[in-house]
Amino acid sequence: MTLPTSDAEVPAFWQALGLPGLADVHVHFMPPRLLRKVWAYFDAAGPLVGVEWPIRYRWPDEERVAHLREMGVRAFTALAYAHRPGMATDLNNWALDFARTTPGCVPSATFYPEPGAAGYVAAAIDAGARVFKVHLQVGGFAPTVPELDPVWGLLADAGVPVVVHAGHAPVGTAHTGPEPFTQLLARHPALTAVVAHLGAPDYEPFLALAEKYERVALDTTMAFTTFFDQFMPFPTAALPRLRELGLAGKVLLGSDFPNIPYPYAEQLAALARLDLGDAWLRAVCWENTARLFDLR
Known part of the structure; x- marks a missing residue:
């Protein structure tokens, strides 16, 4: 297989695998004012x-959507995340409206530990939300805080997945790492969770959680790229476990588009360089996410 070296070569990548396109579980679309603040940070x-982190795709929403479509990304999320009280409801309304007018966008939502969180999470699910995002690092809270216990229970019962930035990458905090997330899963073992960035840099403990819990998966966001590997390389000895998890439906393509400092194609080339087989690439780049969201 020829590895894509530019975004123009991405369609040839998935076509060579016999896929209908790509499904990316970790894409960000946010209200423009908030996104500008994220980029400024x-x-x-x-x-x-x-570290120095130049944003590659600093474009308006419509240009970024068009670029995803040109590359053949048929399904993608619009992950926003609340970092303080009182903002999740507005973010959810924006993200759900964005999905309604953007074919291919999986309706996305978020939450924060605050009074009323269970109510607005239930309202978002009723309004069509099919995935949530929580960023423990940026939000600065533990997943086990009492305010979130009914939220996790609601999501577990509904079977709605939540993408959780639970790992220390790029900078660890008191509430990141495998320990707080392990405590959460002990309370809510039926939670459908996708651990962002393969849990970097604590890859192996998070692999173990995906092996132990039926509904826990991992996304590939930034992992194995040249940029990420210089700081947090994945242990070569753990690649067989990653292969088995991918073939079992528990590894999903994630990119962090548009907030990446390299071409989108680099994420795909990085996965292909692992040489885990075409069946693994098909599972990761389309089949596993298609199954999670019942894509046609």
């Missing part, structure tokens, strides 16, 4: 970023 190499 990356530009300043803020304390939760820690």
Whole structure:
């Protein structure tokens, strides 16, 4: 297989695998004002970023949607995340409206530990939300705080997945790492959760959680790229476990588009360079996410 070296070569990548396109579980669309603030934080190499991180796709929404479609990304999320009280409901309304007018976008929502969280999460599910996003690092809270216990229970009962930034990458905090997430799963073992960035840098403990819990999966976001590997390389000895999990439906393509400092194609080339087989690439790049969201 020829590895894609530019975004123009991405369609040839998935076509060679016999796929109908790509499904990306970790894409960000946010209200423009909020996204500009996020980009400014990356530009300043803020304390939760820690390194120079030039945003590659600093484009308006419509241009980024068009680019995803040109590459053949048939399904993608619009992950926003609340970092303080009182903002989740507005974010959810924006994201759900965005999905209604954007073919291919999986209706997305978020929450924060605050009074009323279970109510607006239930309302978002009723309005069509099919995936939630929580960023423990940016939000600065533990997943086990009492305010979130009914929220996790609601999501577990509904079978709605939540993408959780639970790992220390790029900068660890008191509430990131495998320990708090392990405590959460002990309370809510039926939770459908997707661990962002394969749980980097604590890859193996998060692999173990995906092996143990039926509904826990991992996304590939930024993992194995040249940029990410210089800071947090994946242990070569764990690749057989990653292969088995992928073939079992528990590894999903994620990219962090548009907030990446390299071409989208690099994420796909990085996965292909692992040489885990075409069946694994098909599962990760389309089949596993298609199954999670019942894509046709």
